[in-house]
Amino acid sequence: MRFNAPHTKSVAELGQAIKKRRLLLDITQEDLSQIGGVSLRSLKALEKGEANPTWSQITKIIQVLGWKLELKEVQQ
Amino acid sequence: MRFNAPHTKSVAELGQAIKKRRLLLDITQEDLSQIGGVSLRSLKALEKGEANPTWSQITKIIQVLGWKLELKEVQQ
DNA sequence: AGAATTAGTGCACTTTAATGCACTTTTTAT
DNA sequence: ATAAAAAGTGCATTAAAGTGCACTAATTCT
Numbered sequence: 001m002r003f004n005a006p007h008t009k010s011v012a013e014l015g016q017a018i019k020k021r022r023l024l025l026d027i028t029q030e031d032l033s034q035i036g037g038v039s040l041r042s043l044k045a046l047e048k049g050e051a052n053p054t055w056s057q058i059t060k061i062i063q064v065l066g067w068k069l070e071l072k073e074v075q076q
Numbered sequence: 077m078r079f080n081a082p083h084t085k086s087v088a089e090l091g092q093a094i095k096k097r098r099l100l101l102d103i104t105q106e107d108l109s110q111i112g113g114v115s116l117r118s119l120k121a122l123e124k125g126e127a128n129p130t131w132s133q134i135t136k137i138i139q140v141l142g143w144k145l146e147l148k149e150v151q152q
Numbered sequence: 153a154g155a156a157t158t159a160g161t162g163c164a165c166t167t168t169a170a171t172g173c174a175c176t177t178t179t180t181a182t
Numbered sequence: 183a184t185a186a187a188a189a190g191t192g193c194a195t196t197a198a199a200g201t202g203c204a205c206t207a208a209t210t211c212t
Contacts, residue, residue, distance in 0.1 A: 051200090055131075066150050071090075104189085
């Protein structure tokens, strides 16, 4: 099943972005999961793009990474 | 339980934004739910902020509304 | 090299999102 | 005013997310 809508990151891309950022900040999955309040198992799945994560999971993690999610107009 | 992380829209705010946009486009919940491929019951909950929706649910809906989600740096 | 740390995976269980249905309330149109 | 359409709500069921545990694979040390 595919979840990625046009113009929006797929869960795989989101996971990759999260992993890249985490490595940049030089923290482990374990640290990020604990600080964010998400299980290690879930974070692993999220980074691997093997999940269809909930809003809460996503926001918890990206917040730790110094990111936020913004709604933006798609210009055609 | 609260899901809203700092700097990111809470589910309530997200729901309100979706509803506002839907009304602007002058379509019903039923239409939006069918076009987006999400159940009417779920869309109602989403607009009311009574949900912790999944990535797929959110992207399906905002796509129809001509929106996308973007990761943005939080500057402190 | 070996040891220690970190990351990835399979599976079972628990929790909860997603849905359908029946119904009420509110809004809009005639 | 009343009929029709749209939106809101409660509840039970189903599907799937979230988790813990035990383990293996890969990295990163000394």
